[in-house]
Amino acid sequence: xxxxxxxxxxxxxxxxxxxxxxxxxxxxxxxxxxxxxxxxxxxxxxxxxxxxxxxxxxxxxxxxxxxxxxxxxxxxxxxxxxxxxxxxxxxxxxxxxxxxxxxxxxxxxxxxxxxxxxxxxxxxxxxxxxxxxxxxxxxxxxxxxxxxxxxxxxxxxxxxxxxxxxxxxxxxxxxxxxxxxxxxxxxxxxxxxxxxxxxxxxxxxxxxxxxxxxxxxxxxxxxxxxxxxxxxxxxxxxxxxxxxxxxxxxxxxxxxxxxxxxxxxxxxxxxxxxxxxxxxxxxxxxxxxxxxxxxxxxxxxxxxxxxxxxxxxxxxxxxxxxxxxxxxxxxxxxxx
Numbered sequence: 001x002x003x004x005x006x007x008x009x010x011x012x013x014x015x016x017x018x019x020x021x022x023x024x025x026x027x028x029x030x031x032x033x034x035x036x037x038x039x040x041x042x043x044x045x046x047x048x049x050x051x052x053x054x055x056x057x058x059x060x061x062x063x064x065x066x067x068x069x070x071x072x073x074x075x076x077x078x079x080x081x082x083x084x085x086x087x088x089x090x091x092x093x094x095x096x097x098x099x100x101x102x103x104x105x106x107x108x109x110x111x112x113x114x115x116x117x118x119x120x121x122x123x124x125x126x127x128x129x130x131x132x133x134x135x136x137x138x139x140x141x142x143x144x145x146x147x148x149x150x151x152x153x154x155x156x157x158x159x160x161x162x163x164x165x166x167x168x169x170x171x172x173x174x175x176x177x178x179x180x181x182x183x184x185x186x187x188x189x190x191x192x193x194x195x196x197x198x199x200x201x202x203x204x205x206x207x208x209x210x211x212x213x214x215x216x217x218x219x220x221x222x223x224x225x226x227x228x229x230x231x232x233x234x235x236x237x238x239x240x241x242x243x244x245x246x247x248x249x250x251x252x253x254x255x256x257x258x259x260x261x262x263x264x265x266x267x268x269x270x271x272x273x274x275x276x277x278x279x280x281x282x283x284x285x286x287x288x289x290x291x292x293x294x295x296x297x298x299x300x301x302x303x304x305x306x307x308x309x310x311x312x313x314x315x316x317x318x319x320x321x322x323x324x325x326x327x328x329x330x331x332x333x334x335x336x
Contacts, residue, residue: 004046007112009153012132012231013045015140015192015281016159017087019169021213024158024263026136027250030222034131034233036120037243040070042113042135045078045143060111063100065094073119088246093122110150118127130238131233141194144206155231156208159196162296163191164280165213166297167312168271169277175313185323188286195290212294218265286327 012035016022030037042064043050052060065074072078074097075090097118100106106114116133120126134156140147147154167187174182201208209230216225220241228235241263243250280299284291285308288298300307308327311320 007130007133008110009151010130010132011151011153011156012157013140013147013151014136014138014157014159014162015144015168016138017141019166019305020138020161020191020194021137021159021211021216022138022212022215024150025157025211025227026134027228027245028240029134029264030250031235031239031242031244031247032228032236033239036116036123036125036130036133038070038073038116038133039121040073041068041137042070042111042115043068043137043139044135045146046137046139048111049143049146053195055164057101057107057111061098064111064115065097070101080242084248089122093118093260096121107193112204119159125336130173132231138150138190139266141190141197144197144208148207156201156206157211157230158194158195158201158208159211159213160194160198160294161213162268162271163188163241163291164275164283164296164299165268167273167279167283169267171313172336180316181319182283182314182316183319183323184315185326188283189326192290193289194262195287195294196265199290199293203307214268214295217263217268220263253302278307278310279312282310282312301330 012089014025026037026039029035044064047068048060048063052063054290065071066076071084072085072086073090074094100109100114100118103109111333112236113190114133120130120133142159144156146154167184170182170184171188179234198210200206201210209227211223211227224237225235226238228240243263257266277300284298284300285303288297288303292300308324315323323334
């Protein structure tokens with residue numbers, strides 16, 4: 001079936017939210033011989049096609065190559081963590097992509113497809129050897145209708161994770177990065193959007209496959225076999241159970257700065273010893289109605305106002321006020 005599709009339509013998009021397992025899933029697919037996996041996020045649907053569309057092709061190209069997380073593939077600085085792309089022909093990738101993107105003859109061609117083709121050329125991968133090409137941006141969760149409008153034959157993978165574990169990971173991340181912009185509201189708001197998307201996928205309303213983080217790290221073999229079957233590619237246990245970035249072993253992007261030599265189930269339960277009762281309560285205040293659908297049992301018996309008003313570790317006063325205000329706004333809009 002895949003071989004009959006045009007290269008443009010051999011797309012796979014990964015959606016979810018930050019710290020939900022999207023990067024791990026990409027790393028496990030990275031070295032599969034039938035796939036071409038972009039190792040960094042492009043924010044193509046959330047940003048390139050929205051904020052930058054009115055500014056024209058050049059502005060969109062500049063964002064992808066200079067501002068998005070994928071800028072490191074073109075020789076740009078890495079925003080977070082460490083990346084080693086020294087062996088990758090970054091200049092060749094940039095030149096090939098720029099030539100194709102700004103060629104008037106390609107004005108109607110999808111910019112992301114041109115980027116993927118340039119990436120394949122940089123790696124010297126013939127297009128007819130690629131069963132699927134893969135792009136991961138967690139915020140793809142907000143743009144599935146547009147994704148399917150442009151790529152009607154695309155495969156959609158949606159990662160899900162216990163929202164309490166995501167909050168714990170984001171607290172640890174803020175402790176490391178000290179951005180001052182840590183938003184507890186966005187942790188729960190993004191989870192609710194991802195959960196509603198995952199529910200629609202499970203109900204057959206949206207084509208796709210839900211990949212629970214807990215199953216991915218606790219039963220990686222069985223989970224990746226399901227992913228490979230969905231993508232219509234061979235399941236090679238040695239390949240898809242070894243996380244890599246551009247073919248090189250990848251030790252993870254743990255918010256707690258813990259490197260792993262293999263897939264570890266430990267992060268799935270770490271939140272249980274890291275979060276306070278009020279931090280658990282903040283998550284369950286917002287997410288407890290949907291959590292059981294994905295096997296996440298609320299720990300507290302009911303919503304408690306104390307958990308709503310108590311600040312979360314790493315939360316600055318301005319973000320605290322915004323998070324509570326946005327939460328109350330959402331609740332009032334829901335009740336109308």
